[in-house]
Amino acid sequence: xxxxxxxxxxxxxxxxxxxxxxxxxxxxxxxxxxxxxxxxxxxxxxxxxxxxxxxxxxxxxxxxxxxxxxxxxxxxxxxxxxxxxxxxxxxxxxxxxxxxxxxxxxxxxxxxxxxxxxxxxxxxxxxxxxxxxxxxxxxxxxxxxxxxxxxxxxxxxxxxxxxxxxxxxxxxxxxxxxxxxxxxxxxxxxxxxxxxxxxxxxxxxxxxxxxxxxxxxxxxxxxxxxxxxxxxxxxxxxxxxxxxxxxxxxxxxxxxxxxxxxxxxxxxxxxxxxxxxxxxxxxxxxxxxxxxxx
Amino acid sequence: xxxxxxxxxxxxxxxxxxxxxxxxxxxxxxxxxxxxxxxxxxxxxxxxxxxxxxxxxxxxxxxxxxxxxxxxxxxxxxxxxxxxxxxxxxxxxxxxxxxxxxxxxxxxxxxxxxxxxxxxxxxxxxxxxxxxxxxxxxxxxxxxxxxxxxxxxxxxxxxxxxxxxxxxxxxxxxxxxxxxxxxxxxxxxxxxxxxxxxxxxxxxxxxxxxxxxxxxxxxxxxxxxxxxxxxxxxxxxxxxxxxxxxxxxxxxxxxxxxxxxxxxxxxxxxxxxxxxxxxxxxxxxxxxxxxxxxxxxxxxxx
Numbered sequence: 001x002x003x004x005x006x007x008x009x010x011x012x013x014x015x016x017x018x019x020x021x022x023x024x025x026x027x028x029x030x031x032x033x034x035x036x037x038x039x040x041x042x043x044x045x046x047x048x049x050x051x052x053x054x055x056x057x058x059x060x061x062x063x064x065x066x067x068x069x070x071x072x073x074x075x076x077x078x079x080x081x082x083x084x085x086x087x088x089x090x091x092x093x094x095x096x097x098x099x100x101x102x103x104x105x106x107x108x109x110x111x112x113x114x115x116x117x118x119x120x121x122x123x124x125x126x127x128x129x130x131x132x133x134x135x136x137x138x139x140x141x142x143x144x145x146x147x148x149x150x151x152x153x154x155x156x157x158x159x160x161x162x163x164x165x166x167x168x169x170x171x172x173x174x175x176x177x178x179x180x181x182x183x184x185x186x187x188x189x190x191x192x193x194x195x196x197x198x199x200x201x202x203x204x205x206x207x208x209x210x211x212x213x214x215x216x217x218x219x220x221x222x223x224x225x226x227x228x229x230x231x232x233x234x235x236x237x238x239x240x241x242x243x244x245x246x247x248x249x250x251x252x253x254x255x256x257x258x259x260x261x262x263x264x265x266x267x268x269x270x271x272x273x274x275x276x277x278x279x280x281x282x283x284x285x286x287x288x289x290x291x292x293x294x
Numbered sequence: 295x296x297x298x299x300x301x302x303x304x305x306x307x308x309x310x311x312x313x314x315x316x317x318x319x320x321x322x323x324x325x326x327x328x329x330x331x332x333x334x335x336x337x338x339x340x341x342x343x344x345x346x347x348x349x350x351x352x353x354x355x356x357x358x359x360x361x362x363x364x365x366x367x368x369x370x371x372x373x374x375x376x377x378x379x380x381x382x383x384x385x386x387x388x389x390x391x392x393x394x395x396x397x398x399x400x401x402x403x404x405x406x407x408x409x410x411x412x413x414x415x416x417x418x419x420x421x422x423x424x425x426x427x428x429x430x431x432x433x434x435x436x437x438x439x440x441x442x443x444x445x446x447x448x449x450x451x452x453x454x455x456x457x458x459x460x461x462x463x464x465x466x467x468x469x470x471x472x473x474x475x476x477x478x479x480x481x482x483x484x485x486x487x488x489x490x491x492x493x494x495x496x497x498x499x500x501x502x503x504x505x506x507x508x509x510x511x512x513x514x515x516x517x518x519x520x521x522x523x524x525x526x527x528x529x530x531x532x533x534x535x536x537x538x539x540x541x542x543x544x545x546x547x548x549x550x551x552x553x554x555x556x557x558x559x560x561x562x563x564x565x566x567x568x569x570x571x572x573x574x575x576x577x578x579x580x581x582x583x584x585x586x587x588x589x590x591x592x593x594x595x596x
Contacts, residue, residue: 004492004497004498005416005417005418005488005492005498006417006418006419007417007497007498008419010413010417010497010498010499011413011417011419013409013499014409014410014412014413014417014498014499014502015409015410015413015414015425017406017409017410018406018407018409018410018469018473019410019425021402021406021462021465021466021469022429022432022466022469022470024466025440025444025462025463025465025466025467026432026435026440026466026467026469026470027428028443029439029440029442029443029444029447030435030439030440032443033439033440033442033443036442036443043442043445043446043449043450044449092333096330097334104334104337104338107338107341107342108337108341110341110345110575110578111341113523113527113574113575113577113578114527114570114571114574114575115526115527115544115545115548115570115571115574116527116529116545117527117529117545117548117549117570118548118567118570118571118574119571121548121552121563121567122344122348122567122571123344124552125351125560125563125564126344126347132359132360132364132560133364134364135344135347135364135365138363138364138365167340167341167344171341224433224434227436228436228437228438230437230529230530231527231528231529231530231545234529234533234549235529235549249436249438249530252438253438253441253530253533253534256441256442257534262442262446265438265442266439266442268438269436269438269439269441269442270439272436272438272439273434273435273436273439276434276435276436277434280434
């Protein structure tokens with residue numbers, strides 16, 4: 001039996017193709033990309049050796065600082081928004097709507113599957129000020145407030161992005177967290193209620209601790225996704241005004257393709273990858289520590 | 295109920311708390327639910343009104359856009375905007391490109407990913423945890439990291455100018471999550487099933503094809519859907535490898551659409567967004583229960 005389950009030839013047939021494609025198209029390019037950080041130039045014009053120039057430039061480039069700070073700010077705000085909104089929604093599904101939450105769940109989940117570019121263009125039109133007022137400015141005018149040029153200044157543009165991305169994704173986190181909440185045994189909740197724990201108390205001392213593992217995986221999932229944000233911002237603000245809403249991903253894309261600098265582009269990509277790895281490991285480790293304390 | 299003598303303290307307390315609630319009138323109960331209903335109504339408006347506004351806009355003429363208030367209804371239900379988007383705006387070409395890039399990638403991801411998930415979870419061999427971990431890192435690495443080497447490679451092998459770079463890249467980037475999710479699903483299949491088939495003399499490949507694969511059929515369906523939405527909605531890879539109007543996928547096409555029409559021609563742009571949004575929604579509505587259940591099961595219990 002062991003010999004059948006460990007059959008080398010079968011293993012090669014089943015795992016081989018996937019591992020080969022994955023290695024050739026992802027693992028090799030990752031290493032290759034690290035190699036690029038020592039060169040300048042691109043695939044079309046050719047490369048010249050640049051030593052550690054790209055890496056030192058990374059530390060002094062003010063654009064990198066702006067992009068990095070935007071990426072981190074965006075990741076934190078969106079992650080908090082997604083998890084808080086998602087958790088509130090999932091609590092509503094479980095404790096208020098109960099069995100009838102199905103249709104609401106479906107509706108709130110809608111925007112998750114919609115193409116980001118389409119959603120971004122929709123929001124662009126909704127918040128537009130010129131040549132024509134969009135929905136939001138018309139509403140503001142309706143209550144006697146002047147139109148706001150939402151995309152004309154850095155902080156309002158940031159909040160439109162935040163609003164859109166939370167609108168887009170909260171349904172997804174609501175379903176994820178809902179799946180964790182329905183797993184909490186009913187008798188546990190019942191006995192807590194009999195002991196007098198209701199409302200906030202019940203959530204704080206029973207529901208929240210029991211849904212910690214799901215919350216944690218959602219947070220990791222969310223941070224990982226938000227650090228890599230690209231399409232929603234490209235389509236909504238295209239990094240503007242100026243470069244105030246340019247994340248690392250877009251800065252890397254521009255450096256590589258608009259300016260044809262693969263070496264520096266790869267260095268930015270490397271920075272982003274390290275950021276993703278460090279954050280994930282950090283959350284994993286801090287959660288481990290908490291679990292052993294309990 | 296009230297004639298029963300409570301035996302323990304806890305049920306007594308529970309009944310005492312029930313008391314005022316029972317005496318409350320029906321109208322009072324409805325009043326207590328009011329904030330909840332308001333909240334749900336608000337939620338529905340926030341979720342649905344933007345989409346409704348989009349649909350209404352797609353039927354408006356340029357005159358209506360410029361002269362009427364934004365919440366006004368369109369004067370008539372004419373499909374001129376759709377026709378213009380579909381033909382002049384090339385939406386038809388973009389949809390065809392998206393399909394030609396998405397479907398082959400999806401088929402490859404499923405075939406390669408399910409087999410690999412099986413090999414990593416059901417088969418017994420040294421180093422399988424290491425290989426699974428290698429696949430897992432692929433979930434974390436941002437697409438930007440592999441973009442430039444792949445661009446060079448496709449350029450050198452002459453694949454640039456076809457849809458092959460998209461298909462190859464989508465397949466590879468879809469594999470980590472698929473392999474991980476499939477391994478999780480195979481974990482739930484009892485080992486005895488495969489032991490029995492082995493005792494009956496089936497080779498492991500035979501067991502996979504006639505027992506393993508059919509048993510995770512539903513999961514395969516879910517993974518395929520999740521991957522479909524990822525690939526269909528991708529912008530980064532499509533923008534890099536197919537930024538040429540003959541090859542553009544629907545996302546890239548839509549993004550460039552704003553440049554062509556956007557600032558001045560509202561109607562066709564709204565119609566183009568509409569085609570995109572409601573095409574995707576139709577697929578989702580058709581299969582929605584499975585998407586949500588599968589997503590939750592795959593990512594939470596992993």
